[in-house]
Each structure stands twice: as C-alpha cells, then as structure tokens.
Amino acid sequence: MSLYDMPISSLKGFGKTRAELFSKLNINSVGELLRFYPRTYSAWGEVTPISEVQNGEKFLIKARVSTAVSTTRISGGRILSKVQVADDSGAIELVFFNNKYISSMLKFSQEYYFYGKVNRDLYGFSMTSPEFKREEEISSITPVYNLTHGLANRIVITAVKQSIELLPQTITDPLPYDILKKYDLCTLRFALENIHFPSDEKALEKARKRLVFEEFLVLNLGLRLLKNRKLQDTSCQMKEDFTQEFIESLPYTLTNAQKNAIVDCVNDMKNKKSPMNRLVQGDVGCGKTAVAAAVCYNTVKNGFQAAFMAPTEILATQHFENLTKMFEPFDVNVGLLVGSMTKSQKDKVRGNLLSGEIDIIIGTHALITDSTKFKNLGCAITDEQHRFGVEQRSKLAQKGEKPHVLVLSATPIPRTLGLIIYGDLDITCIDELPPGRQTVKTMMINSEKRARALDFIKQELECGRQCYIVCPLVEEGELPLESAENYAAELMLSAFSSCPVGILHGKMKSRDKDEVMEKFASGEISVLVATTVVEVGVDVKNATVMMVENADRFGLSQLHQLRGRVGRGEYKSYCILVSDNKNEDSIKRLSTMCRTNNGFEIADEDLRLRGPGDFFGNRQHGLPQLSIADFSDMESLLATQQAASEIMSVSPDLSDYTFKGLRALVKLLWRNMENGAMN
Numbered sequence: 203m204s205l206y207d208m209p210i211s212s213l214k215g216f217g218k219t220r221a222e223l224f225s226k227l228n229i230n231s232v233g234e235l236l237r238f239y240p241r242t243y244s245a246w247g248e249v250t251p252i253s254e255v256q257n258g259e260k261f262l263i264k265a266r267v268s269t270a271v272s273t274t275r276i277s278g279g280r281i282l283s284k285v286q287v288a289d290d291s292g293a294i295e296l297v298f299f300n301n302k303y304i305s306s307m308l309k310f311s312q313e314y315y316f317y318g319k320v321n322r323d324l325y326g327f328s329m330t331s332p333e334f335k336r337e338e339e340i341s342s343i344t345p346v347y348n349l350t351h352g353l354a355n356r357i358v359i360t361a362v363k364q365s366i367e368l369l370p371q372t373i374t375d376p377l378p379y380d381i382l383k384k385y386d387l388c389t390l391r392f393a394l395e396n397i398h399f400p401s402d403e404k405a406l407e408k409a410r411k412r413l414v415f416e417e418f419l420v421l422n423l424g425l426r427l428l429k430n431r432k433l434q435d436t437s438c439q440m441k442e443d444f445t446q447e448f449i450e451s452l453p454y455t456l457t458n459a460q461k462n463a464i465v466d467c468v469n470d471m472k473n474k475k476s477p478m479n480r481l482v483q484g485d486v487g488c489g490k491t492a493v494a495a496a497v498c499y500n501t502v503k504n505g506f507q508a509a510f511m512a513p514t515e516i517l518a519t520q521h522f523e524n525l526t527k528m529f530e531p532f533d534v535n536v537g538l539l540v541g542s543m544t545k546s547q548k549d550k551v552r553g554n555l556l557s558g559e560i561d562i563i564i565g566t567h568a569l570i571t572d573s574t575k576f577k578n579l580g581c582a583i584t585d586e587q588h589r590f591g592v593e594q595r596s597k598l599a600q601k602g603e604k605p606h607v608l609v610l611s612a613t614p615i616p617r618t619l620g621l622i623i624y625g626d627l628d629i630t631c632i633d634e635l636p637p638g639r640q641t642v643k644t645m646m647i648n649s650e651k652r653a654r655a656l657d658f659i660k661q662e663l664e665c666g667r668q669c670y671i672v673c674p675l676v677e678e679g680e681l682p683l684e685s686a687e688n689y690a691a692e693l694m695l696s697a698f699s700s701c702p703v704g705i706l707h708g709k710m711k712s713r714d715k716d717e718v719m720e721k722f723a724s725g726e727i728s729v730l731v732a733t734t735v736v737e738v739g740v741d742v743k744n745a746t747v748m749m750v751e752n753a754d755r756f757g758l759s760q761l762h763q764l765r766g767r768v769g770r771g772e773y774k775s776y777c778i779l780v781s782d783n784k785n786e787d788s789i790k791r792l793s794t795m796c797r798t799n800n801g802f803e804i805a806d807e808d809l810r811l812r813g814p815g816d817f818f819g820n821r822q823h824g825l826p827q828l829s830i831a832d833f834s835d836m837e838s839l840l841a842t843q844q845a846a847s848e849i850m851s852v853s854p855d856l857s858d859y860t861f862k863g864l865r866a867l868v869k870l871l872w873r874n875m876e877n878g879a880m881n
Contacts, residue, residue: 206870210230224353238362246340252288257327259320260320263287264316266288266289271285272284281299284297297331316333316334374863376866381849384845385845394409397409413830416867418842422845438471438602438605438606440468448500459488459633459634463493466630479607479628481611483632485801485802488635498510502562506578507561508580509565509569511569512566518564534561538551540566541566541712552573556575556577569598578603582601583608614804633802640775642765643774643775644799645796648780655780659697667744668722669746671729673751703729704718718730734764746771748764758795758804759805777795
C-alpha cells in the first residue's frame with residue numbers, strides 16, 4: 203500500500219479531529235505529510251539559565267518541575283493550568299491554556315527542556331504555552347512547521363516521526379542512479395529523514411539540495427510534457443510565406459532581430475503540423491508590433507483571420523491605427539472592437555468578423571466575450587502578456603480550430619526563468635533596437651535636488667515637450683490613497699502653475715483613464731502625474747522626461763518599463779530617479795539603471811538582487827505551488843533544466859521504465875492544476 207493511500211487518521215493517536223486539522227494544511231495522507239517540509243528549524247541546544255532570561259524574548263531553559271500542576275476554570279469554560287519549574291539559578295512560572303493533559307505530561311521533580319517567549323509582570327517571569335521535551339527527545343536542530351489553529355508543532359513532529367518509521371526498508375528512488383551520481387545527490391530516504399530531523403547542518407544541507415533538485419526537475423519535466431501534449435495538428439497550416447512582400451512595403455528597414463523573429467513565427471506556422479505557440483519578448487521600442495503585423499499579413503494571405511488583443515483601449519486603438527496604416531498598400535481589412543463602443547457599433551464589427559469581411563481584428567477583452575465569433579481564426583496574438591492571465595490567452599485561442607498563438611511581451615524575463623514562467627511557449631528574444639531609437643539618459647538624485655529637476659522639466663516644457671512624473675503605489679496605512687492627486691495639485695499650484703497637469707491612477711474608471719491618456723497623447727496635457735498604470739501605455743513621441751519619485755520602491759524591471767515611456771521620438775530624453783534611500787542594495791539597484799539601458803541585463807540584475815517576485819507578481823502563470831524550491835536558486839534551476847533535457851532526449855514522454863518514479867511525481871505535482879494530470 204502506498205503511503206499516499208494511507209490516511210493521517212491511521213497513525214497512532216491521530217483520530218478524526220486531528221486528521222481534520224491536517225486537512226486544513228492540505229495534508230490527508232502519510233505520504234503528503236512526509237513531503238510537508240519544515241519552514242525553518244530551531245536550535246534547542248543553547249540553554250539559558252532562568253536568572254538570565256529577559257522580558258519579551260524567546261529562550262530555551264532546562265528546568266525541573268518544582269510544584270504540582272494547578273488547574274482552574276476561567277471565563278468561557280476555558281482551562282488555565284499553572285506550574286513552577288526551576289534550575290540552580292532561579293524559578294519561573296509556566297502557563298498553559300486548554301490543555302487538560304498537561305498534569306500527566308509534566309511529572310513532578312522530572313527535568314525538561316522548555317522553549318518559549320518570556321513575559322514579566324508584577325509577580326515575576328512566566329512563559330505562556332512553551333514547547334517542551336525530555337532530555338532524550340532533544341536534538342540540536344528541531345523542525346518548525348507551518349501550522350493551523352489548534353495544531354501544535356509537537357503534534358506535527360510526532361506524526362512525522364511515525365510516518366518516517368512507516369517507510370519501507372527499500373525505497374524505490376524516483377531519481378535514477380545516474381542522475382543521483384552526476385549531480386551529487388543523496389538518496390530519497392536520507393533526504394526525507396534529514397529534512398525533518400537532521401543529524402547535523404551538513405546532513406540538512408544534503409537533504410535540502412536533493413529535494414530542491416527533485417522539485418525543480420519534476421516541474422521542468424511537467425512543463426515539457428505539457429508543451430508536448432499540446433502538439434495536436436492544426437487546421438490553420440500556412441502554405442506560403444508572404445513575408446518578403448510585406449517587408450518591402452515598409453517605409454523603414456527591419457532589424458536583423460525583427461527579421462529572425464518573423465522567420466521563427468512563419469516557420470512555426472508553415473512547417474509544423476501543430477499550432478505555433480511562441481513568445482516574442484524584447485525591450486520597449488524593439489519593434490514587436492512590426493513582427494506581429496508580418497504574422498498577421500501571412501495569416502490573412504493564407505486565407506485566415508488574425509486577432510490582436512491589447513490590455514487597454516488606448517493601446518488597442520494605437521495598434522489599430524498603426525496596422526491600418528501598414529496595410530494600406532494591401533487589400534487587408536482591419537477592424538477595432540473595444541468595450542467603450544456602442545452596442546450597434548460592436549454588433550456591426552462582430553457581424554463583419556463572423557462573415558469574414560474583417561481580416562484582422564484589434565481589440566481588448568471584448569474579443570474573448572461569448573458574442574465575439576470568427577469565420578476562420580488562424581492566429582491569436584496577445585500584447586503585453588503580463589497583463590493577461592493564462593485563462594484569457596486560452597479563451598482567445600478557443601475562438602478558432604487550434605489557431606496559432608503569438609504572445610508579445612515588453613517585460614524582459616531572465617533567460618533562466620523563461621522556461622518556468624512561459625513553460626508552454628517557445629521563446630524568441632528581440633535583443634536589438636531599431637536605428638534612431640533614442641537612448642534615454644538616466645540620473646539618480648535625492649529629494650534635495652527635486653527643485654532643480656522640476657526646473658529642468660520646465661525648460662523641456664517650454665521647448666514644447668511633455669513629461670511623466672510617477673509616484674509609487676501607496677502602501678495601506680502609510681499615506682492617504684489620494685497622495686498622487688495631492689502631489690499633482692501641489693505641482694499645479696507651484697512648479698507647473700502655467701502648464702496643464704493631468705492625474706492618472708489605478709482607482710480611476712477605465713474611461714476616465716483613457717480620456718486622460720488621450721489628452722496627454724494629443725498634447726492637451728503637458729505633465730502627467732501617475733502611478734504605474736503608465737507602465738503600459740500609448741506612444742507619446744513628444745514626451746522626453748520620466749521622473750520617478752521614491753524610485754527605490756520599484757523593481758528594476760518596472761523602472762525599465764517606465765523609462766521606456768520616453769525616448770520614443772526624435773528628441774533627447776531623460777529619466778530622473780528620485781530617492782533618499784541610503785541602503786546599499788537600493789543604491790546599487792538604481793545605479794544599474796543609470797549604467798545600462800539593456801532590458802535583459804537589468805532583468806538579470808533584478809533577479810539577482812530581489813529574487814523572482816517582480817517577474818511573477820500576481821500573474822496567473824499557472825504554476826503549482828512549490829514546497830521547498832525557490833526560483834531565486836539559479837544554480838539548482840539551471841542544473842535541473844539540463845537534467846530535464848537529458849531525460850527527455852532519452853524518453854520524451856517518460857514512458858521508459860527508468861523514469862517511472864519521475865513520471866509519478868509529475869502526475870502528483872500537477873494533479874490539482876488547471877491542466878489536470880498527465881495522461
């Protein structure tokens with residue numbers, strides 16, 4: 203019988219009530235409990251004499267029970283138990299709530315180790331509900347688990363000890379011997395025993411290394427199997443390549459990186475039986491839209507429709523205008539579908555889309571509503587992927603019969619994370635900017651120089667230019683939410699009293715946000731004070747200054763996105779980072795922004811300094827919850843990507859008997875995910 207089939211309630215002393223508590227932690231079986239790793243460890247070995255304990259801190263004491271346990275009932279029917287313990291230096295009172303077994307657990311005159319927070323009142327020192335162990339139960343490293351109300355750490359420890367005893371003498375290790383040997387990994391039994399109850403620090407390190415490797419490897423393999431499973435034949439295969447005639451129609455020359463991206467996409471659509479499933483990522487201004495337009499053109503010329511979904515109406519409108527202009531030399535009909543259109547306008551567009559009169563439709567979330575139908579959708583494109591969830595991308599693709607999928611992202615992702623974040627996509631990077639694209643000069647100042655910066659901005663405004671000023675999102679309880687509005691009002695009354703100032707933040711209605719951006723794009727507004735909602739926005743070629751207040755609160759990748767809002771036209775552009783933070787890491791991060799404009803270099807530095815949080819954020823990336831691995835552990839991640847490649851080259855579907863255990867772990871990891879278990 204598998205330990206995953208053995209319920210927690212089968213453990214000695216663990217009935218229905220305790221099983222329900224474990225269930226709150228998603229632990230229902232003995233096998234799941236063994237994979238419930240400690241969140242940290244406490245060192246029980248450092249004993250403090252009672253005479254040296256201090257108020258408000260946690261201590262480990264070694265003391266004998268010097269009085270009988272006294273128990274009384276207090277308000278609410280609760281049980282209050284008190285007992286005094288002592289060592290050679292002094293005595294301390296222990297207090298326990300609702301533990302009717304404490305008198306049988308603590309024997310008079312016997313010695314125990316007690317660990318807990320010390321409190322001091324008029325009557326002296328006390329510890330409330332400390333953990334305790336007998337001498338023989340003490341180890342130098344004690345596991346500490348994530349808990350739920352009513353479940354004590356010692357109960358979990360007891361359960362885990364029983365579970366380890368239930369392990370069979372011979373465990374079939376899911377990692378093949380060759381993998382263990384090549385990557386210097388311990389066996390599964392050693393790892394499970396020492397991740398919970400390590401014999402020493404070295405054993406803990408070995409156990410952790412093995413389990414992190416295993417979890418990353420299983421995730422890598424699962425993503426690759428997922429990608430392979432999606433390789434169903436498409437009915438939208440392109441028969442001819444029309445790229446050259448599209449490129450020749452453009453009034454400018456594409457970069458080699460753009461041409462390579464187009465080649466990757468067209469090869470996917472023309473030479474593969476399965477649908478294209480590709481991410482094209484690159485810096486702001488690298489020319490992803492031209493790549494998407496070439497893909498749309500090839501799609502239409504091969505007899506299919508293309509859909510292009512953008513995150514905001516103003517961005518969708520901009521794409522509509524740009525693509526309409528691009529396709530003027532050709533007989534290609536481009537349509538627009540956004541939420542602010544009237545019902546009759548939407549109905550007309552949807553009718554033309556269903557009849558096939560519209561070849562390319564540009565739109566927002568309106569494209570994925572049930573009422574939007576296509577005649578023959580051949581390619582689904584989403585722009586600014588990080589603004590859409592997996593489900594939304596999937597909904598657009600479901601509008602056709604296994605259409606090709608192209609995802610665009612202006613958020614450079616470190617190459618080491620690309621497979622994880624976009625595991626089901628092939629990736630193309632555009633790492634070259636078109637000629638003439640401005641390099642934005644970036645400088646870091648403190649608030650004492652803000653007045654000079656504002657004077658510089660006024661000079662730019664007097665030359666007819668425009669400016670962004672970005673405030674960080676306000677943390678709850680720190681400053682009033684309207685602080686950005688207050689700042690804008692202050693600027694209107696002082697530095698920019700003679701200039702039109704606009705305000706843009708996330709709490710505004712979509713229509714109001716679009717109206718402000720339209721006014722800024724048309725030049726009606728000279729200074730736009732905003733939160734990070736401008737991170738993705740319309741091209742304003744006349745904007746030459748991006749000033750970011752409290753820049754240390756932003757991640758480097760986010761700052762890079764903000765900086766990309768300027769330098770889009772012919773004028774020299776600037777980014778001013780304002781920060782009074784003297785923290786060494788903060789200064790180093792902001793100095794990186796001043797040193798380079800390379801988005802991929804910045805992304806790698808951001809990952810190194812801040813970890814992967816900025817890249818995942820709250821996105822619906824569709825990944826399972828990891829138990830022990832951390833995406834900032836690049837060494838392990840790279841090693842497991844290499845191992846996964848080696849394994850898949852031998853057995854692409856893990857059907858080889860050698861990888862039976864790994865395949866079982868892949869199923870286990872993904873069984874509760876949206877994608878379901880692997881077949």
